[in-house]
Amino acid sequence: MYERIGEASLRNGASMEIGVVLCPDAEHAEEIRPFLGHKGQPWQQHIEGAVAGPLDDLETRFYVGKVDGRIITNIMTVEHVGVGILGHVYTAPERRRLGACTAVMEAQMAEFRTRGARCLYLGTGFDSAAYHIYKRHGFGSVIPRPGFMSYFADDGFEAAYFASRPATAREVQWGDWGPLTVLTGSHDGDWLRSVAWRMEGPESFEGDFLGLRQRVADGDVTARILVTEDGARVGVATLGRHPMWGEARLLDVLCHPNYWRDAGKLVDELPADAKTLTYVDSDSHGKLAALTDLGFAPEAALPGRVQRRLRRDWRPSSPDADMFDDSAFEDTPLDVTALAR
Missing domain, CATH: 3.40.630.30 (Gcn5-related N-acetyltransferase (GNAT))
Incomplete structure (x- = not known):
């Protein structure tokens, strides 16, 4: 039209x-x-x-x-x-x-x-x-x-978008494209967001979403999206072959902090036919607790494996003020724990 x-x-x-x-x-x-x-x-x-x-x-x-x-x-x-x-x-x-x-x-x-x-x-x-x-x-x-x-359009958009409310898990659909970038681009999520997609801190999922759809269609990856009743995408989980240990599976789970309570809705719908590894940085307390409750246990410690490049308390205030705001940056080493189930 x-x-x-x-x-x-x-x-x-x-x-x-x-x-x-x-x-x-x-x-x-x-x-x-x-x-x-x-x-x-x-x-x-x-x-x-x-x-x-x-x-x-x-x-x-x-x-x-x-x-x-x-x-x-x-x-x-x-x-x-x-x-x-x-x-x-x-x-x-x-x-x-x-x-x-x-x-x-x-x-x-x-x-x-x-x-x-x-x-x-x-x-x-x-x-x-x-x-x-x-x-x-x-x-x-x-x-x-x-x-x-x-x-x-509204300064309060993210607070309303991620406000706690009921959510359910389902398969990936085309309509997830833009809303998933709200999740991956949020300053309120974990720093280590995805190992499979090499994502640390706030990042766009624009191009990687198309790659995800193709890998799901090819049968290489299984994925689930956590969606609220009004359409906010507040969590995503992907499961595929581990890049180093092919007999094992690599699980990536990203939820907004308000929704780690629902991580089981994502993970429980994924195949459990092989040993599964997932990774948690030392700042991700909500993620660690959620995965522990789902039966994952620590298998290896990786000291200082990732660097948190932004201050934890930094948030953009205005486009003109923030584009060159080097005070936002810091290099904080984060330990990473490999969990297995």
Whole structure:
């Protein structure tokens, strides 16, 4: 479905129509596919699927600028329950430096807010031209210096999102894409977040989510997501072959601190047909208690194996103040315990 949401005059005098394509959309599929064909895999798999038909409950929107009826610039969002990721920002080379992308982003962010949507994440080069464009539209660094950025329509978003309430476990779906990055990008989680995905501290799960989906489809990994009644993703567990000891399994479990009580709902639904190893850093008291209750026992101690690079009490205050805030950083060695069951 296509909806016109605005128009703009470009610096060369051309008139540009601004619209949003809510997928699936057969009419625009033939133009969107080649326009973003340079993205390659795994991104192209999503683009092809989104324009062709529904992807579970994922909402894919392509915000486009058109001149003489042809797309010249694009911004994509993928969302569920008003939580999403912004990406695929691209302008045809011959149409750059005309203000096309800026005009589309102004319309896109206005439409996003009008719908009552709540937050967006993106990744870009830190301190690049694109980084400063996103800053002007309200995005800020999740941590100083990296180009992982977030936008919240409400300052109290994360507190409400992770507030304690009932949750259930289920398999991975397309709609988990954006909401899982709220979990992996939170400052309130454990430092050692995933061994399989090499994740420490607040990080984006944008690209790794597509890798997770593929590994689940290939049968290499089993995964479960912890979801509240109103759609917040508050926990995730993955189980796959251990990279060093192939006869054993590697379990990664990440829950928001308010939801370690529900870790059993994730772990109990995973296969238990082989020895399973999982890893806990020395700051992760909630995780250690939850896994101990599930029958995991310490097997090895790994002193100082990871470095906590952010102060425990640091939180972003404003995009302008925090992008170069080197006082946020510290190097604190954390011991890691290998647990087995």
